[in-house]
Every structure is written in C-alpha cells, then in structure tokens.
Amino acid sequence: MSQTLADSIYQTLQEALLQRIPEQRLITDETRRLAYGTDASFYRLIPKIVVQADNLDDVVFIIQTCGELNVPFTFRAAGTSLSGQAVSDSVLITLTDNWRNHTILEDGEKIRLQPGVIGADANRYLAPFERKIGPDPASINSCKIGGIAANNASGMCCGTAQNTYKTVESMKIVFHDGTLLDTSDSQSVNQFKQSHQHLIEGIQSLCNEVNENKELKSRIAHKYRLKNTTGYALNALIDFTDPIDVLTHLMVGSEGTLGFIAEITYHTVVEHPNKASSLLVFSDIETASNAVTALSKTPVSSVEMMDGRALRSVADKPGMPDFLPQLTLEHCALLVESRAADQDTLDQQCKTILSSIAEYDVPHQVAFTSNANTVATLWGIRKGMFPAVGAVREAGTTVIIEDVAFPVERLASGVRELQALFTQYDYNEAIIFGHALEGNLHFVFTQGFDSSEEVERYGKFMDDVAQLVAVKYGGSLKAEHGTGRNMAPYVELEWGTDAYSLMQRIKTLFDPRGLLNPGVIINDDPHAHVKNLKPMPKADDLVDRCIECGFCEAVCxxxxxxxxPRQRIVMYRELSRLERDGSTERYAELQKAFDYLGVDTCAATGLCADRCPVGINTGDLIKKVRTEKYKRFTPIATWTADHFSTVTAMTRFGLTTNKVMQTTLGQKALSSTFNGLRKLTKGRTPSWHENFPVSNSTQVEPSAVAKEKKVVYFPSCASRNMGNAVTSDDKHSLTEVTLSLLERAGYQVITPNSLKSLCCGMPYDSKGMNSIAKNKSEELQAALWHASQHGKIPVLMDTSPCTKLSKEQFSQTMNIMEPAGFIMEHLIDALDIKPLDETVMLHITCSSRRMGLADTLLKATKACAKEVIVPEHIECCGFAGDKGFFTPELNESALSPLKTQIPDGCTRGFSNSRTCEIGLTHHSGIPYRSILYLLDEASRPRG
Incomplete structure (x- = not known):
C-alpha cells in the first residue's frame, strides 16, 4: 500500500509530525533511512520516514497522525527479527533509550517492563530474587522486550510452558486509533469496553464460532501442543472467555500488526542456581530421537539436538572435545542440561536422567558437569553452529536460519526428510540443530539472491519444506521466529482455509484500514517471501561475513x-555497490555522510566483535578506512612519532598554558575563546570544558634503593602529561599516586630507558596509521623487554587501553598488567586495606572488558569501598583516545545514561583509563580517578 502513496503525502506527514517530534528524531535523509531501516532478516525495504518515539504520548501522536493521512507504519524494537517483520517501505517507528524502565513486583514474582528493556537486563534485575522471565531467545543479550512479546519468542529452556503467551499477566496497548488500554486497570478496561464495543463483540463472536466448531477447536488445540508462532495466536480463542484476556493474548506474537505493546507485566519463573550439562552422542538420528522421548519424562531443563553436519561444522574449533572430529555425518548429539535449587537434588536428577537412557548406546559423551569452563565449552558447541555456517559462506550470499517444529514422536523421520531436501536442492552446507524436547528444529543454510535462478531455487525449496512440515507432518513452519513476510504466504497452507479466515477477521477487527505493519502475517501475495530480498554485496573481507543480525548494537x-556497527556495514556495502555500478553522484553523497556517521564517530573499541556471532570487529574496518582518509597526514604523524618527547613537551606546555589562562581569565571566558575557535576551525581544534586537564609536573624516576620485589612501571603518555583539572580538589597526579602506592607496598620501581619518547602506538593505531603504530609498539617492546629482564619482572601500565594494545602487539612474552590486574595479583595481599565507608561509581573500560578483566576491576574496587555501583547501558565511554576532545558529542552520547544513575551522597567515581576519566568527570558531575587513587586512600603499609 505504501508504495502507491505519493511523495507529497510523506511530505505532509513529515510536516505534521514536526509539530511534536523534534527534527533530530525524524529521519528523512536517504543515507540514514537505509541504515536505520535494515534488520536481521534477508529482506530489504527502505522506509520513507524513520520516527524515534521518546514516550507514550509520542507513540499515540505518531499513530494518530499516520492514521489521519492513511499512511502505513511499522514498529521496531532491536531489529533482531529474522522473518521480515521489522522492515517497512513506509513509516518505521523506533524507540529511544527512554523506554527502558522496569518495576519489580511481589518480591520478583512479577516484573513490569517497557518494550525497550533488553531481555538480559530484565533477567539481571530479577537475579537477586533467583527469578527470570520465561522467554530465553538466543538473542537475549540484544533483543528487547517489545520484540520478545510481539514475536512470542521462546528459546532453549523456555519451551511452550514459559513463553510470553503463558507468562503474561497484563499489558498496556496502543490501538490503531491511538486508544490506550491498560489491561491491569479496571477503569481503563471499562472505558475501553464502552469505546470499542465493536472490537469486544467481534472477539466474543470469534470465540463462540471456534468453540462451536469442534473440528476447528480440536485442530487449534493440537497445533499448540507444538511450539507455534505461525499466524495469530488462535489458542487465545479457546483458552480464555474474557474478551480482554483474549485480546491480550492475541497481541502476543502479533508482530506489530494489531497494535503497539507499550508495557508488559510478566509472571516470572524460577532461576535455579545449580546447573549441570552433558553432551551425549548417538550413532544416528533415530536413536537420538528415541532418547529425547525418554529424556522428556525426566527433570531436564533443555535438550538441544545437533545433527552430524552441525557437529562437523564446529569440530575444528579450539577447545572442542577430542572425539568431535572422529564423528560421521550419521552421528547425532544431544546437549542436556538440568537445574535444581541445591547440589544434592541436582546430582540425583543427573542420575535419573542417565538412567532413563541406559538402554541406548552412547559411543561418546561428556559426563554431567557443573564446571564453568567445561559447561561453557559444551554450550559453545551449540551456540557456535550458526556462526560456523556464516563464517564459511561465499561473499555475497546470506545465511538463512529457518525454524520449524515436528511432532516429537516423528522427529527422526522429519529430520531425515529435511536432510534429503538439502541434498535435492544442493544446500550441502546446511545443518540442523534445535530444541528437541519440543521437536523445534533450526536449519541453517547459505543462499545468494543475485540471480533469478537462485531466487527460484530458494522458492521451490521453501515450497517443499512447507509441504513437508505443515502438510505431511502437521508441524509448525515457524516455531519461535515469527511469521513475518517469510512465512506469510504459507499461513493458510498450514492452518487451513477456515482458520486462516479467522486470522483475516482478527486483523480487520484490530486494524480496519490495514495500516499496521502491512504484509506481515496476513499477505495475499503468494510470492511475498521471494520479493524485496536484501542484497549482500561483497565489500571487504573484514566484514563480508556480517549477517546484519544486530547483536553488536547494544554495546556500541x-x-x-x-x-x-551493523549500520556502518550496511552503508559500507552500499558504498561498494555504488562504486562498482558507477553511480558517482550518489556515491559522493553517501561517502560524505559516511565520513562523519561511519568514520569520525566510531570509537573503534572492538566491543562489537565480542557480541558478533562471527567475531567481526567493525572498528578494524573503520581503521582501514581511516588509513586512506588520514594518508595525507602521514608525514606529520611520522615526525611526531620520531620526536615524541618533543611533542609531549609541547603538550605539557599547552596544558600549563591552559591552567594559567583558566586561573587568570576564568572558566567562562576561556570556554568562549576555545570553543569559539573550534567553531571557526570547523572542529579542527579541541573542545574545551572546565575538566580539561592541566600539565603533570611529576617526574617519574626509578627507585633509588634496590628491593626484593620489583616492578617495571610504564606510565602512559596520557598520565605522564596530564594532571587533574584546575577545579579538582586532589592535586596529586596519577604518576605520583602510583609511585607512592608501589613504594608503600615495598616495590622497587624500574622505568624503561628513554621513557619520554615511548608510546604504545595507540594514537596512531586508532587513526589507521598502522606502520607508525607498529614502529612505536616495537620501540616500547624493546625498552620493556630490557627493563623487565626479558620478561622476568612484571610490567605495570597505568591505563588499560595501552595494556590491551601492547598485549596484542608484543611478540615477546611479558607479564603486562593494567591497574586492576596488578592490584589483585600483587598489591591486595601486600597492603592492609580498610574499605572506605562510602558508595563509589565504577566505570569498566571497554579495554578491560575486551581483556576479560571486568570482574577483576569490580573486585579490586569492592576491596576498597563498601558499595560499588556500575551504571547500566555504558559499555564504553566513547572518549576513544582524542575523540573526547575533537568529537565530544560521541563521549556525550555514550555517557548520557550516567548522571541520573549516581545516587545521592555518591561523590566520586573510579576507572583505569586517564582519558576516559576526563569525560566521565565532565558528564557525571563528580570526579573520576584511577582505581589506584582509591587503593592509595584505603590502604596502609602491611604491619
């Protein structure tokens, strides 16, 4: 429908929306519409307008405004949906970060959540109560509650008993006309029943029809013995009699086609603290399937099935069990987990589980274990399968993961026939794995859409899959990923004409003009699933494996x-396509936008790689782009590297001048002068604020007296040159504090030769100046290798980013440590520490996270203060070296959630990166210092 609307309609809509929505939350430029409009599916629709809703009133206004102009609209949460339900060629409505509120109810028995809450965060809020939400999708660290509820997402342990449909208590819903219903509020319910009598009566009529049609009622009940998200939740019509209850449960899994879920209250489920996992390998799929039936009668929490091809796809990965490479394609494995409230019960459960399958031959196994490392390895097998296929696919193809359910008693034959279809259609890389207790299987294969032949192959394959699963076996074509556009043409095939007619009537009742997410679930086009297919053009080896899943986004x-990161890759792929096609005008336009949106504002921290299923570090791509962008500055950069001591002396002079000017002119005048100059130079000079550092006058000298305990101390160039701000009440520099602390702990401090000229290479590495960065790194390595007596003496670097880069770049083996690691390994037992009776904030740097030291930093801080608060939703501060000075809006945006999370009475924070602490101080309103300051204050010499 949206494709037939004139551009003038969207112009009118844009002007109308601007009456309430600020311009910065109304995205209309072609570049960002492409980037923001992309989701995890293999469909590509580019919205005409992207609107970012900040609150409930915004949502109501947007819906009503679109309704007045008869313009379709689609809601988007995290965009991790796989079936095409979160893309639009009309209006795409997304949510700002203001939709992340939650309320714990009844000691964790319930939780009220806004749709912008990430699933894993909800579980984190419930963890102190040993509870969790029922749904546990694989994307739980990225997907949001709005999407979880709208898709009725489940997961490995959730099954059909703990999904949203079964655990929802109440909702706030916005309907097609902007009406808000709170199903937990009797007054709201009564008003709605009066104002929407037609909808209520329509629901009652549908319920009556279904309950009078015994055959249809029986079919609906049968279908929901399995996991099933194909079409609307028709089970609501037979499970409930109150129209409000029916309405609430119809909203679950409706994929934004019936209304907007503005809030949901869940009944939570128990999260048992004791868990054990085992990997059981069977000779064939038939034996494994029989074992699933036996296991289903025991206290298992999950049983994950993996076929022979799936096991082979990860057999060569590090840490896999020794027997994995020996398995054939006939083998089939079950990954079994059991959970209990205490260890004795868990041990007994494991014995019961193994007894239930004693009659089956298990040629290979990893016995039940609760060892964290072994358990992580076992689940790493299962979680590594999807990326394993993605990692080996040809550039230009996409990874498709389908999601079906067979009756459990026919699981083996279903798998066999699926495998036969793979062979028939030449999907030789396809693998099968899934949630065996529910007969829910995922199959993953690679597909190109760059030719009509490939599209036809995919279409015929899906036709045969639909016939196999839905018709022959009476299964579900979508068990947990949602219908979307992907399975909309097959809904009637699976359900039958009478049931599909019910779904059409449900859609019309809730959305009489068909404006809510058109084309999803209900779609009259039998070829909708092979239209609007997303191109995946080859762009760069660094990112060609990206499947645009969006798992990276939460930490960026x-x-x-x-x-x-996902959006950067989308834009970079489009640039590559335009360049190949010779579209010079559009290429130049997009390149200009990408310079700022993609390159200048990327912190290049690499946190995205830790979340990416295939390990892509988008920062590496951006550094590569910067190599070309900053090429003309190479001679200057080379000079600074060769004369580093001179450059740092100039830096200290500049910082000293800053102190003098701030003292004499005052902060207001200095801010006006510096930031006025910044405007004149179009951002080429640094941004200034009152927390700008002054020069560090402390001289870092080696200890004069030899001692038994020794440490090589390498202060970063940031800490060597930067003291605290003029406004700081602590005038001690980091180097001064560090030297004092090491002296107190009884260490002889050794410093490397030519310290003033040394640098880890980070300033050059972040700009893609790889050869210069490598030279500085090698120079530092040689100096530290000599100072540490060839790696015998530990090396303390006082900032975590320098530590991380050096550990990655050095070829010589040295024990290089940042402050938290050094504290826990060398200082915690060497000092008498009395925790300070105060609450402190802690920022865990992205470099600490990437080195696996987040818990170490937290433990070190907790050893020194009674209460430690790590703020939510800040994985990286965005200062990113010098970007905090030259692209300060990145730092401001990354730290926007910080200030409101600082409790009353908390007066300071700590971290382990000098530059990060500048931005943290500026945007929090309290001073941030190195963790070494806290330890210095909390400790005394032992004895």
Whole structure:
C-alpha cells in the first residue's frame, strides 16, 4: 500500500509530525533511512520516514497522525527479527533509550517492563530474587522486550510452558486509533469496553464460532501442543472467555500488526542456581530421537539436538572435545542440561536422567558437569553452529536460519526428510540443530539472491519444506521466529482455509484500514517471501561475513548518535555497490555522510566483535578506512612519532598554558575563546570544558634503593602529561599516586630507558596509521623487554587501553598488567586495606572488558569501598583516545545514561583509563580517578 502513496503525502506527514517530534528524531535523509531501516532478516525495504518515539504520548501522536493521512507504519524494537517483520517501505517507528524502565513486583514474582528493556537486563534485575522471565531467545543479550512479546519468542529452556503467551499477566496497548488500554486497570478496561464495543463483540463472536466448531477447536488445540508462532495466536480463542484476556493474548506474537505493546507485566519463573550439562552422542538420528522421548519424562531443563553436519561444522574449533572430529555425518548429539535449587537434588536428577537412557548406546559423551569452563565449552558447541555456517559462506550470499517444529514422536523421520531436501536442492552446507524436547528444529543454510535462478531455487525449496512440515507432518513452519513476510504466504497452507479466515477477521477487527505493519502475517501475495530480498554485496573481507543480525548494537557507544556497527556495514556495502555500478553522484553523497556517521564517530573499541556471532570487529574496518582518509597526514604523524618527547613537551606546555589562562581569565571566558575557535576551525581544534586537564609536573624516576620485589612501571603518555583539572580538589597526579602506592607496598620501581619518547602506538593505531603504530609498539617492546629482564619482572601500565594494545602487539612474552590486574595479583595481599565507608561509581573500560578483566576491576574496587555501583547501558565511554576532545558529542552520547544513575551522597567515581576519566568527570558531575587513587586512600603499609 505504501508504495502507491505519493511523495507529497510523506511530505505532509513529515510536516505534521514536526509539530511534536523534534527534527533530530525524524529521519528523512536517504543515507540514514537505509541504515536505520535494515534488520536481521534477508529482506530489504527502505522506509520513507524513520520516527524515534521518546514516550507514550509520542507513540499515540505518531499513530494518530499516520492514521489521519492513511499512511502505513511499522514498529521496531532491536531489529533482531529474522522473518521480515521489522522492515517497512513506509513509516518505521523506533524507540529511544527512554523506554527502558522496569518495576519489580511481589518480591520478583512479577516484573513490569517497557518494550525497550533488553531481555538480559530484565533477567539481571530479577537475579537477586533467583527469578527470570520465561522467554530465553538466543538473542537475549540484544533483543528487547517489545520484540520478545510481539514475536512470542521462546528459546532453549523456555519451551511452550514459559513463553510470553503463558507468562503474561497484563499489558498496556496502543490501538490503531491511538486508544490506550491498560489491561491491569479496571477503569481503563471499562472505558475501553464502552469505546470499542465493536472490537469486544467481534472477539466474543470469534470465540463462540471456534468453540462451536469442534473440528476447528480440536485442530487449534493440537497445533499448540507444538511450539507455534505461525499466524495469530488462535489458542487465545479457546483458552480464555474474557474478551480482554483474549485480546491480550492475541497481541502476543502479533508482530506489530494489531497494535503497539507499550508495557508488559510478566509472571516470572524460577532461576535455579545449580546447573549441570552433558553432551551425549548417538550413532544416528533415530536413536537420538528415541532418547529425547525418554529424556522428556525426566527433570531436564533443555535438550538441544545437533545433527552430524552441525557437529562437523564446529569440530575444528579450539577447545572442542577430542572425539568431535572422529564423528560421521550419521552421528547425532544431544546437549542436556538440568537445574535444581541445591547440589544434592541436582546430582540425583543427573542420575535419573542417565538412567532413563541406559538402554541406548552412547559411543561418546561428556559426563554431567557443573564446571564453568567445561559447561561453557559444551554450550559453545551449540551456540557456535550458526556462526560456523556464516563464517564459511561465499561473499555475497546470506545465511538463512529457518525454524520449524515436528511432532516429537516423528522427529527422526522429519529430520531425515529435511536432510534429503538439502541434498535435492544442493544446500550441502546446511545443518540442523534445535530444541528437541519440543521437536523445534533450526536449519541453517547459505543462499545468494543475485540471480533469478537462485531466487527460484530458494522458492521451490521453501515450497517443499512447507509441504513437508505443515502438510505431511502437521508441524509448525515457524516455531519461535515469527511469521513475518517469510512465512506469510504459507499461513493458510498450514492452518487451513477456515482458520486462516479467522486470522483475516482478527486483523480487520484490530486494524480496519490495514495500516499496521502491512504484509506481515496476513499477505495475499503468494510470492511475498521471494520479493524485496536484501542484497549482500561483497565489500571487504573484514566484514563480508556480517549477517546484519544486530547483536553488536547494544554495546556500541555511537549507536544513538550516528550509527551502530551493523549500520556502518550496511552503508559500507552500499558504498561498494555504488562504486562498482558507477553511480558517482550518489556515491559522493553517501561517502560524505559516511565520513562523519561511519568514520569520525566510531570509537573503534572492538566491543562489537565480542557480541558478533562471527567475531567481526567493525572498528578494524573503520581503521582501514581511516588509513586512506588520514594518508595525507602521514608525514606529520611520522615526525611526531620520531620526536615524541618533543611533542609531549609541547603538550605539557599547552596544558600549563591552559591552567594559567583558566586561573587568570576564568572558566567562562576561556570556554568562549576555545570553543569559539573550534567553531571557526570547523572542529579542527579541541573542545574545551572546565575538566580539561592541566600539565603533570611529576617526574617519574626509578627507585633509588634496590628491593626484593620489583616492578617495571610504564606510565602512559596520557598520565605522564596530564594532571587533574584546575577545579579538582586532589592535586596529586596519577604518576605520583602510583609511585607512592608501589613504594608503600615495598616495590622497587624500574622505568624503561628513554621513557619520554615511548608510546604504545595507540594514537596512531586508532587513526589507521598502522606502520607508525607498529614502529612505536616495537620501540616500547624493546625498552620493556630490557627493563623487565626479558620478561622476568612484571610490567605495570597505568591505563588499560595501552595494556590491551601492547598485549596484542608484543611478540615477546611479558607479564603486562593494567591497574586492576596488578592490584589483585600483587598489591591486595601486600597492603592492609580498610574499605572506605562510602558508595563509589565504577566505570569498566571497554579495554578491560575486551581483556576479560571486568570482574577483576569490580573486585579490586569492592576491596576498597563498601558499595560499588556500575551504571547500566555504558559499555564504553566513547572518549576513544582524542575523540573526547575533537568529537565530544560521541563521549556525550555514550555517557548520557550516567548522571541520573549516581545516587545521592555518591561523590566520586573510579576507572583505569586517564582519558576516559576526563569525560566521565565532565558528564557525571563528580570526579573520576584511577582505581589506584582509591587503593592509595584505603590502604596502609602491611604491619
């Protein structure tokens, strides 16, 4: 429908929306519409307008405004949906970060959540109560509650008993006309029943019809013995009699086609603290399937099935069990987990589980274990399968993961026939794995859409899959991923004409003009699933494996300012396509936008790689782009590297001048002068604020007296040159504090030769100046190798980013440590520590996270203060070296959630990166210092 609307309609809509929605939350430029409009599916629709709703009133206004102009609209949460339900060629409505509120109810028995809450965060809020939400999708660290509820997402342990449909208590819903219903509020319910009598009566009529049609009622009940998200939740018509209850449960899994879920209250489920896992390998799929039936009668929490091809796809990965490479394609494995409230019960459960399958031959196994490392390895097998296929696919193809359910008693034959279809259609890389207790299987294969032949192959394959699963076996074509556009043409095939007619009537009742997410679930086009297919053009080896899933987005510091890693890759792919096609005008336009949105505002921290299923570090791509962008500055950069001591001396002089000017002119005048100059130079000079550092006058000298305990101390160039701000009440520099602390702990401090000229290479590495960065790194390595007596003496670097880069770049083996690691390994037992009786904030740097030291930093801080608060939703501060000075909006955006999370009475924070602490101080309103300051204050010499 949206494709037939004139551009003038969207112009009118844009002007109308601007009456309430600020311009910065109304995205209309072609570049960002492409980037923001992309989701995890293999469909591509580019919205005409992207609107970012900040609150409930915004949502109501947007819906009503679109309704007045008869313009379709689609809601988007995290965009991790796989079936095409979160893309639009009309209006795409997304949510700002203001939709993340939650309320714990009844000691964790319930939780009220806004749709912008990430699933894993909800579980984190419930963890102190040993509870969790029922749904546990694989994307739980990225997907949001709005999407979880709208798709009725489940997961490995959720099954059909704990999904949203079964655990929802109440909702706030916005309907097609902007009406708000709170199903937990009797007054709201009564008003709605009066104002929407037609809808209520329509629901009652549908319920009556279904309950009078015994055959249809029986079919609906049968279908929901399995996991099933194909079409609307028709089970609501037979499970409930109150129209409000029916309405609430119809909203679950409706994929934004019936209304907007503005809030949901869940009944939570128990999260048992004791868990054990085992990997059981059977000779064939038939034996494994029989074992699933036996296991289903025991206290298992999950049983994951993996076929022979799936096991082979990860057999060569590090840490896999020794027997994995020996398995054939006939083998089939079950990954079994059991959970209990105490260890004795868990041990007994494991014995019961193994007894139930004693009659089956298990040629290979990893016995039940609760060892964290072994359990992580076992689940790493299962979680590594999807990316394993993605990692080996040809550039230009996409990874498709389908999601079906067979009756459990026919699981083996269903798998066999699926495998036969793979062979028939030449999907030789296809693998099968899934949630065996529910007969829910995922199959993953690679597909190109760059030719009509490939599209035809995919279409015929899906036709045969639909016949096999839905018709022959009476299964579900979508068990947990949602219908979307992907299975909309097959809904009637699976359900039958009478049931499909019910779904059409439900859609009309809730959305009489068909404006809510058209084309999803109900779609009259039998070829909709092979239209609007997303191109995946080859762009760069660094990112060609990206499947655009969006798992990276939650940890990206620039995601609310400019682009997320997924969106950067989308834009970069489009640039590559335009360049190949010779579209010079559009290429130049997009390149100009990408310079800022993609390159200048990327912190290049690499946090995205830790979340990416295939390990892509989008920062590496951006550094590569910067290599070309900053090429003309190479001679200057080379000079600074060769004369580093001179450059740092100039830096200290500049910082000293800053102190003098701030003292004499005052902060207001200095801010006006510096930031006025910044405007004149179009951002080429640094941004100034009152927390700008002054020069560090402390001389870092080696200890004069030899001692038994020794440490090589390498202060970063940031800490060597930067003291605290003029406004700081603590005038001690980091180097001064560090030297004092090491002296107190009884260490002889050794410093490397030519310290003033040394640098880890980070300033050059972040700009893609790889050869210069490598030279500085090698120079530092040689100096530290000599100072540490060839690696015998530990090396303390006082900032975590320098530590991380050096550990990655050095070829010589040295024990290089940042402050938290050094504290826990060398200082915690060497000092008498009395925790300070105060609450402190802690910022865990992205470099600490990437080195696996987040818990170490937290433990070190907790050893020194009674209460430690790590703020939510800040994985990286966005200061990113010098970007905090030259692209300060990145730092501001990344730290926007910080200030409101600082409790009353908390007066300071700590971290382990000098530059990060500048931005943290500026945007929090309290001073941030190195963790070494806290330890210095909390400790005394032992004895």
């Amino acid at each position: 510091p620039s995601r609310t300012l400019s682009l997320s």
